[in-house]
Amino acid sequence: MSTPTLLLTHRLTPDIASDLQAELDDHLPDGALARARTPEETFELLPDAVLVNIARGDVVDEDALIRALQYRLIRGAGLDVFSTEPLPSDSPLWNLSNAVLTPHMAGSTPHKAERWRDIIVENYEVLASDRVDEMVNRIV
Incomplete structure (x- = not known):
């Protein structure tokens, strides 16, 4: 198993966004990220990625992330924030073995x-x- 690519969300300033783009470009074929039209296509480009969202729930397309985790398009996710908080009890995220969930406490x-x-x-x-x-x- 290869070393996972860590995707860490936080408040993006233009400098951080540029650095993140450069980091992703190092792991992808030329222009692949720019050609990805949907979140699913982006996830498919990063099969070894572990997405960690400690920013805001809406930073990540949660439905696309759920599908990516269910179909193992990415290695996993660590989520401290969600589109709806608290996370609804019927969310599929609760049952995914490749997702680690915390109760919006990353700042503590x-x-x-x-x-x-x-x-x-x-x-x-x-x-x-x-x-x-x-x-x-x-x-x-």
């Missing part, structure tokens, strides 16, 4: 509360001294 770590506290304190101090551009995890 033993030090999460500590890290949040540090970010909040740091951002408060930065905001209080009118240095808004220096805020950590700034959204606006």
Whole structure:
């Protein structure tokens, strides 16, 4: 059995998307990914892939992924997020031996509360001294 190709979803910035495209191109024949018109065709190009989705459920076509897992078009999937959450009890994903499911907890770590506290304190101090551009995890 060959080494699996890991496909890890996360929030894609243009740089990350470009890097991901380059990484996939290393594993595929020239232009194959560009010619894939459907998610199923994309999965067929990556039979050794293990898809890990820790981003958002809608990043992946869940129905296409289910079919790819059922027909073993890809090696497997690790899913922390789903199109509908919580994952419905009748979802085929529950019964697939090549899918590992977690309850939307990829962002949790033993030090999460500590890290949040540090970010909040740091951002408060930065905001209080009118240095808004220096805020950590700034959204606006």
